[in-house]
Amino acid sequence: MNEISLIGTPAESHFHKAIKLLLYKYIYENDKSVVKRSIEKYLGNRFADVYFKLDTGREVVVEVQNSKISVKEIIKRTKDYNKQGIYILWVLHGEGNCVASSKYPVDTKCIKISLAENFLHRMYGGRVYYVNLNISKNMASLRTPFALHFSKPISKNKRGFFKNRYDGYYFKDSNFAEIPSWNILCTEFSGYKIARFYDKNLKNVLKKRIVNFYYLKNKNPRYDENRLLKAILKSLKKKYGKLMIYSAIVELVNEKKIVFRRKIIKKIQNKIIS
DSSP states (O other), X not given: OOSEEOTTSOHHHHHHHHHHHHHHHHHHXXXXXXXXXXXXXEETTEEEEEEEEETTSOEEEEEEEOSOOOHHHHHHHHHHHHHTTOEEEEEEETTSXXXXXXXXXXXXXXXXXXXXXXXXXXXXXXXXXXXXXXXXTTEEEEOOOXXXXXXXXXXXXXXXXXXXXXXXXEEEEEEEEEOOOSOEEXXXXXXXXXXXXXXXXXXXXXXXXXXXXXXXXXXXXXXOHHHHXXXXXXHHHHHHOHHHHHHHHHHHHHTTSSOOOXXXXXXXXXXXXX
């Protein structure tokens, strides 16, 4: 099942079918903790797209989303599974109708995200999982899933919630994070039992980079705090964007891992909330 045929499948559902079957294959083959699997398993009042039982006894469902979905429905499905003690992994088709604009494993400025994407970003502690397909001659194969972290754009007129005739969306800067393996981690976050991959939270990665940069440059007497801040931004803004860096610096100061004068932190906070 390295590839599956799309012939004879309705246009809206063939992507969903392909992603579901290929995740069923790849996760099982690569995560050695999986001891049981099913497609469209009936659980309570729902049919799970993909079901896995782990050697710990924990149960995981993978919800593959290709079409539009409301935040209300995401919460309802998640709670239905959680009530049964089941963890849920949401994976969105990056080129499907569930996203406000197509998503790829690259860093992007001012990309549109849907209400569903925005909610899942919070639900998963600063990430959304996506997957795209390779399609050739009515055959589909799966690209490696990837995670995106979203942050507010630096342009003030791009912040906030926007609506068109049919839908609503946010503009966000996105940062791509690789998923190192197919292994699944079960955890609880924001009151939900969620399953996720073992990717690193990008903001935590950024904070470690800022701390290392801070202590490296702070040893140089030529670097006062203003110059140090400019050096951090110059080095890291292309990947992470200014606002994520500002937010990380404030958190690090509050955690007493780095030191900046109160006047500078006040200016940074104003940039974040303005």
